[in-house]
Amino acid sequence: MLKIEIDGKMVETRKGSMVIEAAQQAGIYIPHFCYHKKLSIAANCRMCLVEVEKAPKPLPACATPATDGMKVHTHSEMAVKAQKGVMEFLLINHPLDCPICDQGGECQLQDLAVGYGGGESRYQEGKRVVMHKDIGALVSTEEMTRCIHCTRCVRFGQEIAGVMELGMAFRGENAEIMSFVNSTVDSELSGNMIDLCPVGALTSKPFRYTARSWELSRRKSVSPHDGLGSNLAVHTKDNKVARVVPIENEALNECWLSDKDRFSYEGLNAPERLAKPMLKQDGKWLEVEWQAALEYVANGLRQIKNSAGAEHVGALATPHSTLEELALLQKLMRGMGSNNVDFRLRQSDFSADGKRYGVPNLGMSVADLNTRDRFLLVGSFLRKDHPLLAQRIRAAVKNGAQASIVHSASDELLMPVAHTAIVAPGELVNELAQVLKALATIKQTALSAEAQSATVSVVVAPGAQAIAQSLSSGERVAVLLGNFAQQHPQATQLALLAANIASLSNASFGYLGEAANSVGGYVAGAVPKDGGLNAAQMLAQPRKAYLLLNVEAELDTHDAQQAMAAMQGADMVVAMSAYKHHATQYADVLLPIAPFSETSGTFINTEGRVQSFKGAVRPLGEARPAWKVLRVLGNLLDVPGFEYETSEAVRDEMLTGYSSARLNNALNGVALQPISVATHNGLQRVSDVPIYSSDALVRRAASLQKTRDAQTPVVSMHSSELAKLGVQSGDTVKVTQGNASVRLHVSANDRQPVGTARVAAGHAATAALGAMFGTINVERA
């Protein structure tokens, strides 16, 4: 630690820190534009010039390392003169369009111009003009003329997003920020450039000209999408969500948001929003009062319970539902006498149920990811499924960590990957067993008798050997199972192997939570117990009645075909949804429920952090928070214990006794199956859920749907497979699974393992197909 004096205040700061950081510690503000604590130092705006004693000229505080005994003046005559001079330069070419600028009211340049700018410009010449460019549906460069060339957006791309999509081309007064020859900015983190831009040069396209910043009310909330639980500030105007920006939380999203979290709010105001309860009578949908709709549901459920038995009712919810909603849903079901309730709709292997010590979770804190030096990522579309967790792992890799991948698809992770083993889904277990066996040899540790006998016929290939070598050389190892591994038909075997690898390499072992409440669903008890049916069973053994909470049966489930058949064959389907969606084809009642912005609720994120939030706006039309709907249903069905006044009461009941001790990834009494070389006839399906198809809200976010990531999925196969079929990249092929087929374009991807076809799930274009894993047939169209 060293001591420096800033404006007469003594500050202790660590060696190597810059003057601007030391000043921040002391609560002294130094004006700046290009400096950002999360980005590298550029020192190109010169706004932070300060006077340092014994230095002959003003020095930039962001790039001047603090030294012991240094005396800094931030407001001396020399400093202020320098700052005013810089401001005059910055304003020479900056247009005076603050009255129509989206950044107006929250603009660093505007604020600092008030403090340091002149009232009048000495500059009479023409200002430079920069033509706008189209860089995609999310970020607008319409007013690039406003740019002050701080290069924050460029550095963000290089250092945080991992891909340099924007750059500063040309020189001097011709310099401008642009992308390479009109290409679009496709990063899944691109929206952060809007926040970083200290002026109004990069603005939000969806938000453009819809509100001034001072007209907005700000409400804290939590992201309902991925397992991270990013902290949001929901900005509202006239009872409508106008935009979403991050709230800084160093432990979770830092100061970033993924584009999914940031722009999904457009779905809240989508035209498909359901505003009134609806009943289907004689094949026609009628808008009805809540009372009528709820009584219809209660009577229907009671009838089925009395005639066929309560076990013929099943409840399915998405893991994006709140803790309170999931809690009341399972309570309602159990109160009626049915144990059929589940929220793990895309999972296919439930053999670990009842054998878990606790709630599966990340196994470490989110912030801990940055400190790991070895990663083994099993079955994860990391970047698209967990954009900000990927960012943390990218940061760790940048600091010298090694990441190894075992997966069935080789997507660009925008970071150097140490070793990869990309194999067909059927060989994933074998591949992981190879890593385990190799690791045991390297560590000279005997495997448990069970693992020993299970892996006896496993032959270690060089790829697995390299991964094991990498893991064995680490001190702080993390073994993580992604969405793909959790949805895999042998998910439990994968988990057991991963856990064995973790214990051999002294690693933390965890699951990357698929959705906002993947942990919360377990805590809420929304899983079957005592002979109840899980999500897969409920659809495989069709029930007479289904309660759907936020579920779009053909998009949110593991086997869309089977789910649709079950829905169509049911006597009664109650769809609780914020949207009028495909359920109109199979449901009997549509109950309009409030999305996250219109209800209070709680999400428990992937590390087990409980985060409650309140509604930001009133529910649209007659939509009501789902917990209230479920409470009334409970009352109508005379289920005891449904006297909640508030969502907090539900939460407190659910969280009584909840602590991190309940988080445990260990399994008890599940045996490793003997592993042999898998043989598979035909093509195996590899399916991801595209980033902007993962839940009902984001599917209706108009701007996100215009991005490259939201393009209609193509079938991606190894070129040798294409040659076998006699088709070429770009051709249309017929893809068949079960009794349905769809036509899709095909594209050659030699990183895709031979014998597999990648076909996305969760998308309308592939919703007619069957299970996310298994055999799929591709032929010439």
Added chain:
Amino acid sequence: MLSAHIQDQINRELIKYPADQRQSAVMAALRFVQDEKGWISNDDMTDIAAFLGMPHMAVYEVATFYHMYNLKPMGRHTLTVCTNLSCTLCGALDTVSYIENKLGIGIGEVTADGKFGLREGECMGACIDAPLLTINNKKLCGRMTPQKIDAMLAELDKS
């Protein structure tokens, strides 16, 4: 695709730099492309980016920053006239307009037969011989007078 010759040249250049700093060779790589093709297209930049393992935007930044790179075809002989202060004081603007009239093109243009292109340049570091111009960024010509320009153009016209 970069030609085998260019790839050889870049590989030789890469020996000068640490193995994990391949992008250090970007300026040389751009030069090799321009030497061979006369100018650098966006496709060439993409190829260089792939060859050196750097973002194509970063190549574009470098190519647009330095004025000696031609981002469009600039004729077989690109004449670059310095118009910085010293040269201008010594009559560089007259040099420019003499060449413009003689060739019938303006700055940034190429003659119809594709032989000559004219560009404006930055200080060439030989102000003692102002006004200066370069031929294809390789040959520096000083104290340009109409007579010397005529002789130079006639000489170049032959090749």
